[in-house]
Amino acid sequence: MSVQFGQITIIGAGLIGSSVARAIQRCAATATLVLCDKDKDVLAEAKALRLADIYQIDLVKAVTNSDLVILAVPVGAMAAIGEMMAPALKTGAIVTDVGSVKASVFKALKPFMPEGVHLIPGHPVAGTEQSGPSAGFASLFEDRWCILTPPEDCDKVALKALTALWEKFGSKIEIMEAEHHDLVLAITSHVPHLIAYNIVGTASDLEEVTSSEVIKYSAGGFRDFTRIAASDPTMWRDVFLNNKDAVLEMLGRFSEDLTALQRAIRWEDGDALYKLFTRTREIRRKIIDAGQDDAKADFGRPHKD
Numbered sequence: 374m375s376v377q378f379g380q381i382t383i384i385g386a387g388l389i390g391s392s393v394a395r396a397i398q399r400c401a402a403t404a405t406l407v408l409c410d411k412d413k414d415v416l417a418e419a420k421a422l423r424l425a426d427i428y429q430i431d432l433v434k435a436v437t438n439s440d441l442v443i444l445a446v447p448v449g450a451m452a453a454i455g456e457m458m459a460p461a462l463k464t465g466a467i468v469t470d471v472g473s474v475k476a477s478v479f480k481a482l483k484p485f486m487p488e489g490v491h492l493i494p495g496h497p498v499a500g501t502e503q504s505g506p507s508a509g510f511a512s513l514f515e516d517r518w519c520i521l522t523p524p525e526d527c528d529k530v531a532l533k534a535l536t537a538l539w540e541k542f543g544s545k546i547e548i549m550e551a552e553h554h555d556l557v558l559a560i561t562s563h564v565p566h567l568i569a570y571n572i573v574g575t576a577s578d579l580e581e582v583t584s585s586e587v588i589k590y591s592a593g594g595f596r597d598f599t600r601i602a603a604s605d606p607t608m609w610r611d612v613f614l615n616n617k618d619a620v621l622e623m624l625g626r627f628s629e630d631l632t633a634l635q636r637a638i639r640w641e642d643g644d645a646l647y648k649l650f651t652r653t654r655e656i657r658r659k660i661i662d663a664g665q666d667d668a669k670a671d672f673g674r675p676h677k678d
């Protein structure tokens with residue numbers, strides 16, 4: 374495959390940044406790949422893994438001359454990075470990100486973007502509970518959705534180039550409004566993570582059950598929740614603080630439905646329970662039929678490369 378960009382810079386060499394680096398290397402999408410991270414140990418780990426051509430702790434130096442800058446940092450870190458790197462951005466460059474929330478990222482970055490720089494936020498809907506450069510893998514994005522949320526006046530050529538790159542990674546592309554993205558992901562990703570954090574927290578707080586019993590007898594359902602609840606604390610703190618309205622809206626609905634379930638159990642309304650469980654089983658089957666599930670669901674995705 375041919376080189377599409379002269380220089381690409383990835384800011385943040387963690388799970389997603391390092392997976393993007395590996396995917397870029399695999400499809401030879403750039404002549405020069407620059408990897409930047411604020412943490413020197415992370416950069417050293419990335420270097421040992423040979424994830425890029427240049428390793429740079431200085432943000433300004435890292436983005437200078439880049440045709441594409443990909444921000445792969447927690448969403449709460451975007452604004453400060455945007456402000457710091459803005460003066461060094463090349464005219465015509467594309468700035469994108471991989472953050473799990475979209476409206477707040479656009480709002481955080483837009484004011485700093487110089488004239489002639491194309492800001493196109495993105496979100497690969499693929500990941501694991503792991504963090505850091507060693508946890509990444511090139512096939513992470515294969516057959517997964519990558520949602521792009523370009524502004525209405527987005528440059529068509531820039532959008533086409535970014536779309537082509539994600540397609541090279543094996544992703545399926547969906548174009549969406551940022552606010553709609555945040556509402557959909559609140560129910561499909563953010564609230565499920567909150568539920569997992571909460572149930573594992575509740576179990577560990579139980580006074581009459583020791584924490585060693587929780588670990589010893591954790592099977593099936595609870596174990597699956599612990600995988601999700603092991604996800605990165607910084608990343609998820611930032612997701613909830615930056616998608617507050619949509620998460621609270623979905624959490625309100627969730628609480629109402631939970632109260633209905635509570636009532637059904639109290640009044641021994643077996644029909645209501647049976648009906649709901651039948652409906653939810655159908656949803657699981659539809660997800661499998663649509664190819665959106667894989668065996669990794671239990672313990673993270675196996676590394677395929």
Ligand SMILES: NC(=O)c1ccc[n+]([C@@H]2O[C@H](COP(=O)([O-])OP(=O)(O)OC[C@H]3O[C@@H](n4cnc5c(N)ncnc54)[C@H](O)[C@@H]3O)[C@@H](O)[C@H]2O)c1
Nearest residue numbers: 385387388389410411445446447448472473500501504505
């Ligand atoms: N983990 C997932 O499953 C997943 C999936 C899709 C999208 N995302 C999004 O991807 C982004 C990165 O998540 P991750 O899982 O790769 O996290 P990670 O913790 O593995 O990596 C984040 C990296 O960013 C670096 N960093 C933080 N602030 C920085 C700064 N100011 N300058 C330079 N580097 C900085 C950290 O040192 C770290 O190495 C987040 O916005 C997250 O919402 C995560």
Ligand SMILES: O=C(O)C(=O)C[C@]1(C(=O)O)C=C[C@@H](O)C=C1
Nearest residue numbers: 473497498499500501502561562
């Ligand atoms: O599989 C997992 O471990 C994930 O949590 C991945 C997951 C998700 O909720 O689906 C997490 C956050 C991202 O923004 C995208 C993907």
